[in-house]
Amino acid sequence: METLKVGILGCGAISPAYFNGLKPYAWVEVAACADLDKERARARAKEFGVPRACSVDELLASPGVDLIINLTIPAAHAEMNRRTLEAGKHPYVEKPFATTPEDGRKVLALAAEKGLRTGSAPDTFLGGGIQTAIKLLRDGAIGRPLHAFAAMACRGHETWHPSPVFYYQPGGGPLWDMGPYYLTALINLLGPVRSVSAEAAIGIPERTVTSQPLAGTKVNVEVPTHYSGTLRFESGALATVVMSFEVAAHHLPRIEIYGEEGTMVVPDPNTFHGPVLIKAKGRSDWEEVALTHCDAVARGTGVADMAKGILAGRPHRASGELGQALVEIMAAFDLSGREGRRVEVPVLAEVPDPLPAGLALGEID
Secondary structure (H helix, E strand, C coil), rough: CEEEEEECCCCCHHHHHHHCCCCCCCEEEEEEEEEECCCHHHHHHHHHHHCCCEEEEHHHHHHHHHHEECCCHHHHHHHHHHHHHHHHEEEEEECCCCCCHHHHHHHHHHHHHHHCCCCCCHHHCCCHCCCCCCHHHHHHCCCCCCEEEEEECCCCCCCCCCHHHHHHHCCCCCHHHHHHHHHHHHHHHHHCEEEEEEEEEECCEEEEEECCCCCEEECCCCCCEEEEEEECCCCCEEEEEEEEEECCCCCCEEEEECCCEEEEECCCCCCCCEEEEEEECCCCCCEEECCCCCCCCCCCHHHHHHHHHHHHHCCCCCEEHHHHHHHHHHHHHHHHHHHCCEECCCCCCCCCCCCCCCCCCCCCC
């Protein structure tokens, strides 16, 4: 089987999910890993059996690497994507694709100029939960989708994350950190977004880190930590969206879809699992629907699909264009919150094709 060689750039907390998540896919080979801390790269290489640990520059210059998974901090995403493209390699980046629409557009333009692809997390929409929900909607399980509700609310990450400061700097906050999971799911469920109306606020202007090793560190909050807004989709559907780092506890649903013939409860879009629940019009009980797609997949599935797309000459699903659509929407949230007006966004040209039902772990198409 033809394989595509991958390098992982950034060997921090999220990297094990990619090292492990790529293992089921026979056409993807992790050939190298790199980090600003070369000792950390060596440790990850030893831990996961990667043939080569190297510096960032060495990874970019490596002739044996075709695609680089960019796991740097959000502020470095666009720059490292640009450097990857300049090195003649395809970048796949952790979310967000960029921290400004302008930076993301420049990356896409450079990729087109170079004849290379771009990819972007999140890829959780390729898991069994969201893919089952997509299939049910397309099969008419709740009739025509009319509206939706989505909420991610917690108190923030300074109580558990080993390095939480960047969550309160540009590129962070609840929307830019967690919003991509919810927005990706909503786009795949309801189609492209046309406009955003939102409010945004900083309710707690200073945070105190309680996790190790930075316990006691004071963090000045530089970005909104609570958003409430409405998405208008090309289909005419509306979605209410709440993203907050200022909620201690709640009973809000993660995502619900309201159709002409019933309601669907969509599983946590930050996972690959179920359950998916439906309550049809006129029914008194909720029904848990058996998953139609594999829920054993993990982070890296989007990379595997991108690699298969490159090898087979077909489009891939977790694309840079989809990632850029999220950036445009999130920037519109910020602009709408500042200026108190509805903001139009560039409409995503094409929503990714769903995965075929019934695939086993390690299969993409």
